[in-house]
Amino acid sequence: xxxxxxxxxxxxxxxxxxxxxxxxxxxxxxxxxxxxxxxxxxxxxxxxxxxxxxxxxxxxxxxxxxxxxxxxxxxxxxxxxxxxxxxxxxxxxxxxxxxxxxxxxxxxxxxxxxxxxxxxxxxxxxxxxxxxxxxx
Amino acid sequence: xxxxxxxxxxxxxxxxxxxxxxxxxxxxxxxxxxxxxxxxxxxxxxxxxxxxxxxxxxxxxxxxxxxxxxxxxxxxxxxxxxxxxxxxxxxxxxxxxxxxxxxxxxxxxxxxxxxxxxxxxxxxxxxxxxxxxxxxxxxxxxxxxxxxxxxxxxxxxxxxxxxxxxxxxxxxxxxxxxxxxxxxxxxxxxxxxxxxxxxxxxxxxxxxxxxxxxxxxxxxxxxxxxxxxxxxxxxxxxxxxxxxxxxxxxxxxxxxxxxxxxxxxxxxxxxxxxxxxxxxxxxxxxxxxxxxx
Numbered sequence: 001x002x003x004x005x006x007x008x009x010x011x012x013x014x015x016x017x018x019x020x021x022x023x024x025x026x027x028x029x030x031x032x033x034x035x036x037x038x039x040x041x042x043x044x045x046x047x048x049x050x051x052x053x054x055x056x057x058x059x060x061x062x063x064x065x066x067x068x069x070x071x072x073x074x075x076x077x078x079x080x081x082x083x084x085x086x087x088x089x090x091x092x093x094x095x096x097x098x099x100x101x102x103x104x105x106x107x108x109x110x111x112x113x114x115x116x117x118x119x120x121x122x123x124x125x126x127x128x129x130x131x132x133x134x135x136x
Numbered sequence: 137x138x139x140x141x142x143x144x145x146x147x148x149x150x151x152x153x154x155x156x157x158x159x160x161x162x163x164x165x166x167x168x169x170x171x172x173x174x175x176x177x178x179x180x181x182x183x184x185x186x187x188x189x190x191x192x193x194x195x196x197x198x199x200x201x202x203x204x205x206x207x208x209x210x211x212x213x214x215x216x217x218x219x220x221x222x223x224x225x226x227x228x229x230x231x232x233x234x235x236x237x238x239x240x241x242x243x244x245x246x247x248x249x250x251x252x253x254x255x256x257x258x259x260x261x262x263x264x265x266x267x268x269x270x271x272x273x274x275x276x277x278x279x280x281x282x283x284x285x286x287x288x289x290x291x292x293x294x295x296x297x298x299x300x301x302x303x304x305x306x307x308x309x310x311x312x313x314x315x316x317x318x319x320x321x322x323x324x325x326x327x328x329x330x331x332x333x334x335x336x337x338x339x340x341x342x343x344x345x346x347x348x349x350x351x352x353x354x355x356x357x358x359x360x361x362x363x364x365x366x367x368x369x370x371x372x373x374x375x376x377x378x379x380x381x382x383x384x385x386x387x388x389x390x391x392x393x394x395x396x397x398x399x400x401x402x403x404x405x406x407x408x409x410x411x412x413x414x415x416x417x418x419x420x421x422x423x424x425x426x427x428x429x
Contacts, residue, residue: 009184011287011371013177029351042188043351044360068361070188077184081364082287114359 002036005075006052008062010083015062022053023076025069026128034076041071047125049086049132050078061086063132065125086132094130101126140414143407147400154396160226161389168319168382174284175316175375182368189365191348192358193332203355205298205362208331209307214251216274216306217241218297218329220313220373221261222381223280228388230314230322230381235264237324238312242269253306257293258377274305285378290371297370298363301330313373314380320387322380329369332362 001021008016023034026048045067052060064080071077101123108119193206219238221231238254238261245252252272256262259278266273277293279285300306309330314322350357 007180007184009181011178011181011290011368012174014180027351039349041349041351042192042357044357068185068188068357068364070184079181079184079188079364 001056004034004036004038004073006034007075007077008050008064008080008083009078010080015080015083016052016060020052020054020059021056024051024053025076025078026050026064027069034071037073038071038076040073041069043069043071045069045078045080046121047128049128050083061132063089063129065129066121086135089129089133091130091133094126094133097126098123098130138410140407140410143403143410147403147407150396150399150403154393154400157389157392157396161386161393164382164386164389168379168386171375171379171382172316175372175379178368178372178375182372185361185365185368189332189361192350192354192361203358203362204301205330205366206332206358209304211307212250214253214306214308215245216253216255216297216300216309218255218257218293218309218311218370219261219265220311220377221256221258221264222377223259223278224381225260226388227381227385228391230384230388231258231260231264233322234312234314234324235261237326238265239268241310241312241326242272255293255296257374274300285371285374287367287371290374291367293370294363294367297329297366311369311373313377314384316376316380316383319383322384327369327373329366332365 003019003021006016006018006020006023007014021035025032025034025043026046028044028046031048032043045064047065048063050060050062050064051058052062063084063086064078065082067078067080069076069078101119105116105119105123108115111119217238219234221234225231242252242254252269253274254265254269254272255275255277256265256273257277259276259280262273262276262278275296277296279289282289297309301309308328311327311329313325313327315325317323
């Protein structure tokens with residue numbers, strides 16, 4: 001099957017750069033499967049898991065806390081705010097993060113709508129992290 | 137001529153100084169390597185982000201309701217300078233160079249009748265600038281006692297800048313830091329953050345841009361991309377500053393070690409001469425005493 005170059009970068013390092021068959025990325029408006037030859041797109045991401053498929057099998061699953069992705073027919077670049085392989089996630093971390101995010105959200109309740117949205121996105125990302133940690 | 141005992145004391149003290157500077161040099165070299173890899177690892181993200189920003193920015197910049205972070209407030213009255221220095225000294229002219237660079241910039245801006253505000257990152261720059269421009273400083277940030285600078289630290293600074301922008305506290309924001317050119321050269325550099333400098337899109341690139349589909353709309357992506365970009369620029373400056381600091385410290389300590397070595401040689405020579413002179417003097421006394429008998 002045709003392959004394309006998948007790159008996953010976080011501000012702190014380049015996590016992944018190789019040829020893959022398919023990647024499913026958690027775009028802000030729904031999960032998006034990327035295959036070789038995809039139409040060029042720029043999307044934002046929400047918190048969720050990127051699944052990488054090679055030779056018909058899921059070979060890598062990485063949690064991202066949000067970010068952006070640029071898709072072109074021969075390449076897919078994911079700029080993640082933060083990325084961790086799912087196997088390294090821990091439930092306790094995720095739960096602590098949910099508590100933080102809930103506190104932030106409560107504190108932001110009378111802030112500007114943008115702030116509230118940002119706090120909400122953080123909370124959703126934290127919940128997605130817990131789900132990912134439990135599934136692993 | 138100093139006594140033998142005093143000379144011995146000085147030689148010993150210079151020797152222990154040399155030991156310390158040598159150890160500091162080794163430590164700085166090890167930390168430099170780490171800081172350099174960290175700076176290199178951060179590069180891919182910044183590059184790709186610049187590419188995305190270029191394609192997005194070009195399509196939005198013309199519209200009248202483009203975000204402030206991209207086009208600025210339209211005025212050019214109040215300048216915010218973010219001065220990045222190290223938290224510690226003993227690194228040769230590293231901190232003074234940025235400090236002097238910032239001072240010249242502040243004077244030049246004031247001569248043009250602009251208001252200047254300074255946000256200082258790093259302890260050394262803060263003390264330097266506070267002495268000269270106590271009323272310009274609007275904030276100080278220091279990472280004293282932190283082992284490793286993470287992205288969240290940069291995000292914190294970026295958030296502070298964003299808050300100030302939203303409150304309308306400045307029009308133009310510039311970042312001043314030491315760019316890490318090589319281990320021996322760090323160049324004080326200024327980089328404009330707000331309004332965001334857009335790379336000139338070439339003809340070929342603009343053809344390609346038209347093809348992108350955006351999800352959600354350009355404006356919404358841009359609204360999240362711009363603060364990120366700000367944080368990334370700050371992050372890069374922090375890392376370059378960090379790498380440059382260790383490079384400069386390594387150099388300074390290398391020089392200090394060499395100077396201490398020279399000093400020891402000089403003192404040892406002096407010590408031996410004095411010792412020899414003393415022996416000769418004693419011999420003369422003995423011989424002339426024996427002759428007199």
